Every structure is written in C-alpha cells, then in structure tokens.
Amino acid sequence: MQTELSKELGVEHALFGFTPFPAVAAAISRAGGFGVLGAVRYTAPDDLKRDLDWIEAHVDGRPYGLDVVMPAKKVEGPKNQTLTEADVEAMIPEGHRQFIRDTLAKYGVPELADGEASGWRITGWMEQVARSQLDVAFDYPIKLLANALGSPPADVVQRAHDQGILVAALAGSARHARKHKDAGIDIVVAQGYEAGGHTGEIASMVLTPEVVDAVAPLPVLAAGGIGSGQQMAAALALGAQGVWLGSIWLTTTEAELPSPVLVQKLLAAGSGDTVRSRALTGKPARQLRTEWTDAWDDPHGPGTLPMPLQGLLVAEAVTRIQKYEVEPLLGTPVGQIVGRMNSERSVQAVVDDLTRGFEKAVDRINRIAGRSQQ
Amino acid sequence: MQTELSKELGVEHALFGFTPFPAVAAAISRAGGFGVLGAVRYTAPDDLKRDLDWIEAHVDGRPYGLDVVMPAKKVEGPKNQTLTEADVEAMIPEGHRQFIRDTLAKYGVPELADGEASGWRITGWMEQVARSQLDVAFDYPIKLLANALGSPPADVVQRAHDQGILVAALAGSARHARKHKDAGIDIVVAQGYEAGGHTGEIASMVLTPEVVDAVAPLPVLAAGGIGSGQQMAAALALGAQGVWLGSIWLTTTEAELPSPVLVQKLLAAGSGDTVRSRALTGKPARQLRTEWTDAWDDPHGPGTLPMPLQGLLVAEAVTRIQKYEVEPLLGTPVGQIVGRMNSERSVQAVVDDLTRGFEKAVDRINRIAGRSQQ
Structure with missing residues (x-):
C-alpha cells in the first residue's frame, strides 16, 4: 500500500495514526505505518521531552511525527497583548462556573483532593504553549509536524522546512485546504464530518475529492470514518x-x-452514539454523546463559550469525571467509526486487519471492474 | 461495472438513478444504468400512468423501477380511522399558517391566481395515495419497487414478489436495515448523512459497510455523496x-x-450550501440552505410540524416560491454532492463520466496496491 507520500516518508503503508499515547505512536510506526503523537495535552515541555525520548527508544528507527494545536485566531486582550492563562480564566462568566458546579453536584461527582491538579488542561490550544512544545520537538528527528487548527505561523513552517520536516494541516473544507496551500503547507488532512475531534459539516465521501482537487498537486490524507481496509481502499x-x-x-x-x-x-x-458538540473546546468536535454533552447542548442551559475559554472552563470537571469514572458523564473525542471498535486489540493486530482488508477490497473492486486478479 | 445485483437486473452498470423526471429515468436506463422514477409528487394516478406510458415508449426495453413513499407510521385519528387529507389539514395550528403568510409577505411573494392549484403537494407521503400509485405501477413491467421511508407493508412486498419485482428500502442506520431484512425486503439502500432528501446522522463511509454487514447476504446500494467515478469506486x-x-x-x-x-x-x-432541515416534510431532509429553511430552523420561530403535517402546511408556499422564483427562498432537496454539479450535461454525459472515472479510480487503487495494470 504505497503512494508517493508513503515512499517519501519511507513507510510501508500509507497509513497515518494520530494518538495521544506514545506507546501507540511507536507501535504504529513499528507496524509499518506512520505514528503521530498528539501534543495538545502536554502542559509541561519536560513531559513531552520524556515521551519523545521514550518513542525514540521504542520506534526501531522508524519515522514518526508530532501533532500540535495552534488556533488560527489568537485570544488577545484589548491592546492586542498576549494573554496569560490567568487572563483567559478571568474572562469566564461566573454563571458558567456555577452551571458546572450544579451539574457535577447533580451526579454526585467528588471534588479533587487538596493540592491535586487538574491533569487534563488543554492549554495546548494557546499558541505560547504550542510554541514551547515545538521548541522541544525540533530537537527530535520528527519527519512530520501536523497542526490541527488552521495553518501554523509562517516562521514555524519555515523552521520545519529548514529541518526537512513536512508540515501537515487539517481542513474541513476545500476553502480551508486552499488557505493551507497558500501558507506553504506540504500535506492537507481532509477531516470529514464523521471524524472524531474537531470537524466540519462535509462528509469524507464528498470532502476528500474536493480537497484533492483544491490543493493538487499537494498530497491529501483522508480522515474520518476509517477503521477498516475497505474504508482505507475507499x-x-x-x-x-x-x-x-x-x-x-x-x-x-x-x-x-x-x-x-x-x-x-x-x-x-454504536456509530450513532457520537455527537458533534462544542462542550469540550468551544468548537464543534465529535465525541461520545453523554449526559455531559447533552447538558452543554441543551438550549435551556448556558451554552458553551468560545475556544479557548470552554476548554479551560471544563478542564477540572473533565478530570473529576474521569478520575471518579462517573459513567453517564464520561466521554472522549471519537468518530462514528466507534461502532466498529468492539474489541481490545494490539496496534499490530489493527494494522494487519487494515492491510489485509485493503487487499480484499482491491480484489473485490477488480472483480466488479471485470479485471482478472493478479 | 458488474455486480451480482446488476447482472440479476440485466443492466450494464451497477448504477441506480433516482429522479422525479420520467425523461431522466428513461435516459439513465438507456445509458446502461437503472432508472428509478420517484412517484411521491404524483397526486393523480392518471398522471403517473401517463408518465409510465412515456417511459415505456422511451426506455428501449431497458429495465427501470419506481420509488414510492409509505411512512412506517400512519397518521391516525383518535379511533384509529384512516384520515383524509382534509382531516390532516385540520390538525395544522393557525400560528404556523400565520408564520407562512408573514414570511411570504416579508419577501413579497405573490398569491396564486384564483382557482390555481398548488402543483406541489406531497400527499404521496400518505399511505392511501402511495397505494393508488402502486395500483397503477403494478400494471407496468417495473423491475424494482423502492420505498423511501421504512419497509412497505407486507401485502405490498408480497404483491411485488408475486410479479417478480425486487423490493428496495432506504435505511439510515444498521438497525433500520435489519428491520427491512426482517420485512422480506430484497435490497437495502444505505442512505448516508451527506445524501439529499431524508437522511440520518451516519455518513456513507461508516454507514455503507455497517449496513452491508447487518443485512448480508442481501445486496446493499450506497447512497449519499456519490457523483463521480471515484466516489462510485469508493x-x-x-x-x-x-x-x-x-x-x-x-x-x-x-x-x-x-x-x-x-x-x-x-x-x-458548494458542498457546504446544504442543510439537514425538517422544513420540507417534518423529517430531517438535506436540501439547499435558503432563507426559507433558516426561517423554519430558527429557534425563535414556531418550528416545524411532524410528517405529514409539515408537507401539507408548506405545499402552497413552496409552489408560490417556485412559480415566482423568489431567489432567497428557492430550494430543493439535494445532497452535499451539489458542490460538484457545476454544468448542465446530458444524462448520457454524466453516465460516461461516472464509468470512465470509475475505471481511472480502479487503475489508481491497483497502482497503490502494487498490482500491475491490465
């Protein structure tokens, strides 16, 4: 399963795996795919350094990449000064904080212990945090730098290119994809409606060829709804x-x-158990539908705040919900493909299933096309 | 482009075209596909008879089919008696009628002339209307009967099978698809989120294989997001x-x-210019987004009524909007593939483009799979 891009990156399968877990990223690369570590949840550069060291030690010399989140629009104060996390916290209305307290109390979610920090802060949305991650990452032999929101700033693209690193950016529309091309991006990830995390409204079946046409000859990766070899072939x-x-x-x-x-x-x-909600970050992101997302999406509730306020607002609550495993509220970003995730398997088993299924799908399409099989 | 189903139906391409226009249906069949005439807009059985006669005279002996709409849930009165159209009209609140008058007045939409009937009534949603269409259709050599909402009643399936007619039904989820299989349906049309008309939430990339697995060995047709040979191959x-x-x-x-x-x-x-709205029928149906759909989807408006009330409610208004071509309000059911519909072409040219594009997509997938080309 080889394309020009997979050959350029030196991987066996044109299969890119995004994950927040270093062990998964390394296993994807070892299995012949291209593992991409999501950096958004790292608040301390040292933690990212530790995990990149771990990947280096476990990736058997295979190529891998890093995914950061730099929003296209910065949060700026009245005089365009860069805001600190505390500044942003201060912009959150008290009514929203009360709504969280009320909702957590309704489900009996315990408080964190004294001094226990929220382990889940998505301050990585903020550019200065993403930049500190990049300062770490550029010391490692990463082959790909992906940005999940908009094009990265020009100096970041330049720095990556100077080190021979390809730059990818996610797009939910042909218009966004063209902006990436104009910004000097090397690869566009077309993120369909059915995908987990931040998505637009256009489904992969329509979005992928639109983005391919919009940015040709740049290579496009298809994201959203893919979890089998048939879907890979599609x-x-x-x-x-x-x-x-x-x-x-x-x-x-x-x-x-x-x-x-x-x-x-x-x-x-099942595939119908996700929802595109602003509950987690302030931008529409597909995730498990839970009583927590329902509360935020309820027209009678306070509604969500814009990014990055919503992410800061809910960070401690999400940590508490996860720590105490409060089942009705417990969720995660995930795509509609969750309906096919029915057993725990190793990364290698998933990759084997994908590549075998791809070959079978190619056999089938050749039969339909009336071409004899090799 | 041959599958077991296309061979069974005796068509050259496994390509089914649904259309409300007899000339399009006949042209699809003549071009080697399988034309399916949508019957929902026929209120008088004689009109359907006239158009089926026309198709018979223009289809060159090729096979074709008919699509009706029988809702799974009937509208019933307090004593379960079958309701007439007048009964249903009487269930529409005056506030909704006033909202229509106000909205049309705001855009200066003229009244119909005295005695001029609404040409666009979707009373075909009502079972008795669909049955009168079927009484006509069974006199013609149709090869396929499709139902757009739920499984048709058992006696209709039996009557079709007695005449050697295959029965298809649309499904937006694996659960609905299994119901069709249990009802003795022969073919399931998996209607993805991106499709025009009534759709569910699951995109084709995820829905198609789910439905295939759910109803195997029944054949599945993929609907939603398909307008090129690449998408056909996918x-x-x-x-x-x-x-x-x-x-x-x-x-x-x-x-x-x-x-x-x-x-x-x-x-x-563009592909982003559609919306899944209840404005037209009372059930979510993808259509061009217009100021008319915005008015119905506005949380500050009266909202839509359930099927079939909404369809009756808006029938005259839609006729007026169409007749006087009131641009901001003018829409139609259409899928996200509308972004690719950029020129007027003959049906034959569309079919040629689809089949050529399919062959090229198969070439490409074989190159990626490392298989030499034929």
Whole structure:
C-alpha cells in the first residue's frame, strides 16, 4: 500500500495514526505505518521531552511525527497583548462556573483532593504553549509536524522546512485546504464530518475529492470514518495519498485511556452514539454523546463559550469525571467509526486487519471492474 | 461495472438513478444504468400512468423501477380511522399558517391566481395515495419497487414478489436495515448523512459497510455523496453492490426543474450550501440552505410540524416560491454532492463520466496496491 507520500516518508503503508499515547505512536510506526503523537495535552515541555525520548527508544528507527494545536485566531486582550492563562480564566462568566458546579453536584461527582491538579488542561490550544512544545520537538528527528487548527505561523513552517520536516494541516473544507496551500503547507488532512475531534459539516465521501482537487498537486490524507481496509481502499479511491486514523487506536491494548469504564463505553458504543458538540473546546468536535454533552447542548442551559475559554472552563470537571469514572458523564473525542471498535486489540493486530482488508477490497473492486486478479 | 445485483437486473452498470423526471429515468436506463422514477409528487394516478406510458415508449426495453413513499407510521385519528387529507389539514395550528403568510409577505411573494392549484403537494407521503400509485405501477413491467421511508407493508412486498419485482428500502442506520431484512425486503439502500432528501446522522463511509454487514447476504446500494467515478469506486470498495444517485441528475439537460433560477442556484452551490432541515416534510431532509429553511430552523420561530403535517402546511408556499422564483427562498432537496454539479450535461454525459472515472479510480487503487495494470 504505497503512494508517493508513503515512499517519501519511507513507510510501508500509507497509513497515518494520530494518538495521544506514545506507546501507540511507536507501535504504529513499528507496524509499518506512520505514528503521530498528539501534543495538545502536554502542559509541561519536560513531559513531552520524556515521551519523545521514550518513542525514540521504542520506534526501531522508524519515522514518526508530532501533532500540535495552534488556533488560527489568537485570544488577545484589548491592546492586542498576549494573554496569560490567568487572563483567559478571568474572562469566564461566573454563571458558567456555577452551571458546572450544579451539574457535577447533580451526579454526585467528588471534588479533587487538596493540592491535586487538574491533569487534563488543554492549554495546548494557546499558541505560547504550542510554541514551547515545538521548541522541544525540533530537537527530535520528527519527519512530520501536523497542526490541527488552521495553518501554523509562517516562521514555524519555515523552521520545519529548514529541518526537512513536512508540515501537515487539517481542513474541513476545500476553502480551508486552499488557505493551507497558500501558507506553504506540504500535506492537507481532509477531516470529514464523521471524524472524531474537531470537524466540519462535509462528509469524507464528498470532502476528500474536493480537497484533492483544491490543493493538487499537494498530497491529501483522508480522515474520518476509517477503521477498516475497505474504508482505507475507499479513501484511496477518492484520491487520497494515504489515510489518517485517530479513533481506532483508542481501544488498542497499548492505549492508556484514563478509565476502564470509558474503554467499556467505547467498545459498546454504536456509530450513532457520537455527537458533534462544542462542550469540550468551544468548537464543534465529535465525541461520545453523554449526559455531559447533552447538558452543554441543551438550549435551556448556558451554552458553551468560545475556544479557548470552554476548554479551560471544563478542564477540572473533565478530570473529576474521569478520575471518579462517573459513567453517564464520561466521554472522549471519537468518530462514528466507534461502532466498529468492539474489541481490545494490539496496534499490530489493527494494522494487519487494515492491510489485509485493503487487499480484499482491491480484489473485490477488480472483480466488479471485470479485471482478472493478479 | 458488474455486480451480482446488476447482472440479476440485466443492466450494464451497477448504477441506480433516482429522479422525479420520467425523461431522466428513461435516459439513465438507456445509458446502461437503472432508472428509478420517484412517484411521491404524483397526486393523480392518471398522471403517473401517463408518465409510465412515456417511459415505456422511451426506455428501449431497458429495465427501470419506481420509488414510492409509505411512512412506517400512519397518521391516525383518535379511533384509529384512516384520515383524509382534509382531516390532516385540520390538525395544522393557525400560528404556523400565520408564520407562512408573514414570511411570504416579508419577501413579497405573490398569491396564486384564483382557482390555481398548488402543483406541489406531497400527499404521496400518505399511505392511501402511495397505494393508488402502486395500483397503477403494478400494471407496468417495473423491475424494482423502492420505498423511501421504512419497509412497505407486507401485502405490498408480497404483491411485488408475486410479479417478480425486487423490493428496495432506504435505511439510515444498521438497525433500520435489519428491520427491512426482517420485512422480506430484497435490497437495502444505505442512505448516508451527506445524501439529499431524508437522511440520518451516519455518513456513507461508516454507514455503507455497517449496513452491508447487518443485512448480508442481501445486496446493499450506497447512497449519499456519490457523483463521480471515484466516489462510485469508493462505495463499491465499501461493500456495496451498486450506487444509488439522486442529486446528480437535477442539473442534467433532461431534468425539468420548475425554475431556471433554481438551476442556477444548484450550479453555483458548494458542498457546504446544504442543510439537514425538517422544513420540507417534518423529517430531517438535506436540501439547499435558503432563507426559507433558516426561517423554519430558527429557534425563535414556531418550528416545524411532524410528517405529514409539515408537507401539507408548506405545499402552497413552496409552489408560490417556485412559480415566482423568489431567489432567497428557492430550494430543493439535494445532497452535499451539489458542490460538484457545476454544468448542465446530458444524462448520457454524466453516465460516461461516472464509468470512465470509475475505471481511472480502479487503475489508481491497483497502482497503490502494487498490482500491475491490465
């Protein structure tokens, strides 16, 4: 399963795996795919350094990449000064904080212990945090730098190119994809409606070829709805040079989800059990539908705040929900492909299933096309 | 492009075209696909008879089918008696009628002339209307009977099977698809989120293989997001035995849309210019987003009524909007593939483009799979 892009990156399969877990990223690369570590949850550069060291030690020399989140629009104060996390916290209305207290109390969610920090802060949305991650990452031999929101700033693209690192950016529309091309991006990840995390409204079947046409000759990776070899074949038939999978790794044995209850929810969920909600970050992101997302999406509630306020607002609550495994509220970003995630398997088993399924899908399409099989 | 199903039906391409226009249906069948005439807009059985006669005279002996709409849930009165159209009309609140008068007045939409009937009534949603259509259709050599909402009643399935007619039904989830299988349906059309008309939330990339697995060994047609040969190849890679296309025919030269302004809107629209709205029928149906759908979807408005009330409620208004070509309000059911409908072409040209594109997509997937080309 080779495209120009997979050859350029020196991987066996044109299969890119995005994951917040170093063990999963390394296992994807070892299995012949291209592992991409999501850096958004690292608040301390030293933690990222520790995990990149770990990957280096476990990736058997295979290529891998890093995914950061730099929002296209900065949060700025009245005089355009860069805001600190405390400044942003101060912008959150008290009514929203009360809504969280009330909702958590309704479900009897315990407080964190004294001095216990919220382990889940997505301050990585803020550019200065992402930049501190990059300062660490550029010391490692990463082959790809992906940005999940908008194009990265020009100096970051330049710095990556100077080090021979390809730059990828996610897009939910042809218009966004063209902006990436104009910004000097090397690879566009077309993120369909069905994908986990931040998504637009256009489904992969329509989005992928639109983005391919919009940015040609740049390579496009298809993301959203891909968890089988058939879906991989479909994405490549649509003109993608590879596939970008995120959700499917969440239930691998190498993943380190914070809660066994959450793993069980993922294994039990059907494709209709996700929702595109602003509850987690302030921008529409597909995730498990829970009573927590319902509360935020309720027209009679206070509604969500814009990014990055919503992420800061809910950070401690999400930590508490995860720590105490409060089942009705417990969720995670995941795509509609969750309906196919029905057993815990190793990353290698997932990759084997994907590549075998791809070959079978190619056999089938050749039979339909009336071409004899090789 | 042959599957077991296309061979069984005796067509050259496993390509099913749904259309409200007899000239389009006949042209699809003549081009080697399988034309399916949508019957929902016929209120008088004689009109349907006239158009089926026309198709018979123009289809060159090729097979074709009919699509009706029988809602799974009947509208029933307090004593379960069958309701007439007048009974249903009486269930519509005056506030909703006033909202329509106000909205049309705001845009200066003229009244119909005295005695001029609403040409667009979707009373075909009501079972008794669909049954009168079927009484006509069973006199013709149709090869396929499709039902757009739920499984048809058992006696209708039996009557079709007695005449050697295959029965298809649309499904937006694996659960609905299994119900169809239990009801003795022969073919399931998996209607993805991106499709025009009534749709669920699951995108084709995820829905198609789910439905294939759910109803195996029944054949599945993929619907939603398909307007190119690449997309056809993708749908077949996902396990479908054929594709079901509706939107793409709307801008063919054989189509008879009521308004040139509407044709221009379709040609200009991008994939992001549709919305899943209850404005037209009371159930979520994808259509062009217009100021009319915005008015119905506005949380400060009266909201929509359930099927079939909404369809009756808006029938006259839609006729007026179409007749007087009131641009900001003018819409039609159409899928996200509208972004690719950028020129008026003949049905034959569309089919040629689809089949050529399919062959090229198969070439590409074989190169990626490392298989030499034939």
